[in-house]
Amino acid sequence: MFFLRITVLLVMLIWTIDKFVNPGHAARIFEKFYAIAGVGNTVVYILALIELIILVLFFFGIKKKYTYGLVFVFHGASTLASFPQYLSPFEGTNLLFFAAWPMLAACSMLFFCREDDTLLQVDTKFS
Incomplete structure (x- = not known):
């Protein structure tokens, strides 16, 4: 579980x-994957800061329950937003998108197994 947490953390x-x-x-x-145009640098920086806090x-x-859940939702949204790339896996770099599934x-x-993931975590009274 610890190795999964560290590798997911690394990618995120x-x-x-x-x-x-x-x-x-x-x-x-x-813009391309979420159809949200005109996102400025300030918004991106704020989102990045929120993501960083969640990742810590x-x-x-x-x-x-919340942090593992949010990481799951963030990555799930990213994986599903890339759906068109899965339909043509051999075009360009689309094959790389399949790494999102594992x-x-x-x-x-x-x-789902968050209670069993205890290695190198702070006191559980905060969890």
Whole structure:
């Protein structure tokens, strides 16, 4: 469970850092995959900060029901938003999108088995 948590964290953290480093990239993703145009840098930075806070809480196992749940929902939305890429897997880099499915399975496993994930977490009275 710890290894799943760390690897999910790693992927999500890189996506979050990308929002800070290249907010224009995040804005293009919002437009292409979520049909949300005109997302400015300030909005991207705020979303990135919220994601970062959630990821820190997720890492330490604080409020697992909510943090594990949000990570699951974030990644689930991302996976489903990419649906058109799954219909043409051999065009361009679309094959890479299929890596989202095992990670979604890891997120679901972490959420549904969150009480069993206890390694290197803060005192459970905060969970």
